Amino acid sequence: MWLNDNDDSVVARISKRMSEVTGLSMETAEQLQMANYGLGGHYEPHYDMAVEEDRQVAELNDQRHGNRVATGLFYMSQPVAGGATIFEELGLAVFPTKNDCLFWYNVHKSGRPDMRTRHAGCPVLLGQKWVANKWIHERGQEFRRPCDLSADV
């Protein structure tokens, strides 16, 4: 389910806060995506951004707005057990805490995808997991997050 800033003042406030905290423009961001996981609900390992090898995602990548430069993942509820967001490459497991937001950059300042951002949602073992995704795009960030020539900054 996708929520537009005009749907409710809470949705608009989330966008505004996201911009204030990250310093990024929300002009080209996607609507807020809500997702619910029940028992056993999980999300296979994936990248949020388009990577060259992944044609399907690349085709989904909005050419006008550029790649998904960053992800804001809001935990709207707290499962009783399970449901961590894990980053395999980084050896990171983040257990959802209600009202927390996990933020990361998907692409380097050079525009190259950061392959360390591959992540997954582990199965919910007990309780419910609600998340909201805010995907922020490259266009509009030119002066807010300037490019850098080195590949891995």
Ligand SMILES: O=C(O)CCC(=O)C(=O)O
């Ligand atoms: O639910 C999670 O922990 C991860 C969700 C996710 O990666 C996504 O929706 O793209």
Ligand SMILES: [Fe+2]
């Ligand atoms: Fe994701």
